[in-house]
Amino acid sequence: MQMKNMYGHLAVTLLGLATMIAVPLAAYERELTSLQVRHAVFLGRANNARTASFLKDYLQTFPAARSGVYLSRVEVSTPYKQIVERARRAASGSYSALQAQSDYELSPRRLLLDLTFLRALATPPQPSRAMPVLISESPLDFLQGFTYGVAQSGREVPAFIQVIDGIYNCGPWGCFLTGVRVQLAAEVAAVESAPLDLEVAAADGQIVRARFDLARLR
Numbered sequence: 001m002q003m004k005n006m007y008g009h010l011a012v013t014l015l016g017l018a019t020m021i022a023v024p025l026a027a028y029e030r031e032l033t034s035l036q037v038r039h040a041v042f043l044g045r046a047n048n049a050r051t052a053s054f055l056k057d058y059l060q061t062f063p064a065a066r067s068g069v070y071l072s073r074v075e076v077s078t079p080y081k082q083i084v085e086r087a088r089r090a091a092s093g094s095y096s097a098l099q100a101q102s103d104y105e106l107s108p109r110r111l112l113l114d115l116t117f118l119r120a121l122a123t124p125p126q127p128s129r130a131m132p133v134l135i136s137e138s139p140l141d142f143l144q145g146f147t148y149g150v151a152q153s154g155r156e157v158p159a160f161i162q163v164i165d166g167i168y169n170c171g172p173w174g175c176f177l178t179g180v181r182v183q184l185a186a187e188v189a190a191v192e193s194a195p196l197d198l199e200v201a202a203a204d205g206q207i208v209r210a211r212f213d214l215a216r217l218r
Contacts (some may be wrong), residue, residue: 001149001156001199006182027193028078028214030109037104038097040080040218044087045095051088055081057217060210065120069142071200072179074210077112079104079188080218111191113150113159113184113198117143118167119177139166139180145203150186152194159186 029036043051058081061073077085083104087095119142150159167179184198191214198210 001151001197003147003149003199003201006143006146006148006161006200028111028191028217029080029193030188030191032079032083032104034097034101036080037083037101040083041087041095041097041100044084045090045093047088051084054084054218058212060212062208064118067120068202068204069117069119069146070202071115071208072118073116074198075114076196076212076217077114078214078218079109079111082107082112108185109188110162110185111188111196112162113186115148115182115184115200116167116179117146117182118179137177139164139177142166142177142180143182147201148184149199150184151197151199152192157186157190157196159184161185 032040043054058077059073059075062071064070064072083100086103087100148159150157161182162185163181163183165181166177167181168175169178170176193215195211195213195215198212199207200209201207
C-alpha cells in the first residue's frame with residue numbers, strides 16, 4: 001500500500017480551502033435508488049436502538065498512547081450512511097425523504113473516512129493574567145510526520161484530504177490544541193463492495209490499521 005504524506009496533503013488542502021426503520025441487509029452501493037434514500041432517512045429519523053446498531057459497525061477506536069500524538073478513531077461513511085447521519089442529527093422529523101433525495105443528487109458521490117488524532121495526556125498549560133495562552137501550534141504541525149494509505153484487494157484507492165478541524169481546549173485566557181480531525185474522501189467509482197483497508201503510519205514507524213468490510217455495510 002502506497003503511503004501518502006499527511007502533512008503535505010494537509011498543506012495543499014488548507015490552501016485550497018482558503019481559496020475557495022428496518023432496512024434490509026445489503027452491501028455498499030455506489031448509487032442509491034430513491035427507495036434506498038427513503039429507507040436511510042427513516043432509519044436516521046428513528047434514532048433508536050436499531051439506528052445505533054447500524055452505526056456501530058462504521059466506527060473503530062484504538063487504545064490511547066502513553067505519549068505523543070496517536071490515531072484515536074476512524075469512522076467510514078458510505079453515501080447511505082451519510083444520509084442516515086443527516087437525518088439523525090436534524091431536528092426531530094425535520095429532514096424529509098424529498099430533501100434527502102435533493103441533497104443526494106447535488107452532492108459529490110464520495111466515501112468518507114473521518115480520522116481523529118489526539119495528543120496523549122494532553123494537559124493545557126496553566127495560564128495567568130500576565131501571560132495568556134496563545135494557539136502556538138497548527139493542525140499541520142500536530143500531524144507532521146503522519147502518512148496514510150487506502151487500499152482494496154491489494155490495489156491503491158485514491159483518497160484525498162477534504163477537511164481538517166482542530167480540537168481545542170479553550171478557557172478565558174486562550175486555547176490549547178488537543179487533537180485534529182481529518183476527513184479523507186474517495187470517489188465512489190473507485191471503491192468496490194469489498195474490504196477497505198486504511199493504514200496510518202506515525203513518524204516513528206508505528207502503523208495503525210483499520211478494515212471496513214463494505215460487502216457487509218450499506
